[in-house]
Ligand SMILES: [Zn+2]
């Protein structure tokens with residue numbers, strides 16, 4: 001078993017990652033050692049790099065890992081050495097939410113995904129005896145190896161490339177799950193997504209799969225709208241300062257049945273709410289900036305309209321990720337055009353390209 005690994009370490013807030021060699025701990029009971037082949041970059045990684053989020057530094061981030069199991073700790077039965085796997089978020093399995101098949105609202109979510117240490121108190125990495133924190137989303141996959149848990153390690157079919165599989169662990173699950181699970185979009189509905197980044201486009205792909213008769217993508221970046229059209233959007237709206245409520249109502253005068261907001265921007269969410277059809281639903285999935293408040297005419301809701309919120313697409317990764325990958329294999333969920341591959345060592349370039357919009361979903365590859 002390896003005793004050291006190469007990792008992209010975030011040492012200081014607002015600084016780039018540095019590629020370093022760190023010592024690796026053994027998998028304890030319930031834990032899984034994975035040799036990573038790929039890891040997507042998600043906006044949560046960018047958020048921790050830029051802003052104080054209560055998780056300690058230096059730390060190895062990365063929470064869309066995919067690779068091969070090298071070893072399992074005591075009590076792990078769902079995967080074994082040699083299995084190809086995708087890693088998702090961690091949950092405890094014992095709290096009321098986990099017991100009711102809603103691990104995304106686990107009472108121990110912060111402790112298991114943000115604490116920087118494993119639940120048994122060990123620090124996953126060290127360097128010259130100093131702690132390098134990890135266990136980010138139960139993995140820390142910006143590295144050649146990760147320690148994950150049985151509950152967030154999901155078996156992967158042989159025929160799905162790691163670089164395409166990795167983003168199912170968070171971003172694709174979040175976007176697609178919000179459309180499939182939270183909103184349960186249907187063919188006789190008009191659908192809109194506010195924000196056509198990787199999460200929004202995953203929601204759009206779900207609406208395409210379900211056959212929604214009208215699919216609208218809204219974004220500030222024209223190139224993303226071009227991509228949305230290629231993926232199946234029937235209409236696009238460039239958010240160039242125009243009244244988004246009126247623009248949506250111009251497409252469907254009676255209003256939009258289901259909207260996913262990925263922007264977390266109060267004006268955009270309000271425009272979406274006001275553009276909803278009677279009995280329409282808007283689901284928000286983005287963390288809004290501190291201090292954000294949304295004002296809207298409460299009578300809007302009297303038309304049977306709902307404002308919902310969801311994390312991780314209301315999805316249990318053990319059932320949802322294999323299901324979504326089956327949709328992908330059946331040609332019903334083609335996210336390949338979203339993915340751009342970078343070597344792990346080029347992580348800072350990948351983050352910059354994501355911020356500039358040059359890459360929609362950067363995926364680091366470890367080979
Ligand atoms: Zn729980």
Ligand SMILES: [Zn+2]
Nearest residue numbers: 042044170171
């Ligand atoms: Zn994420």
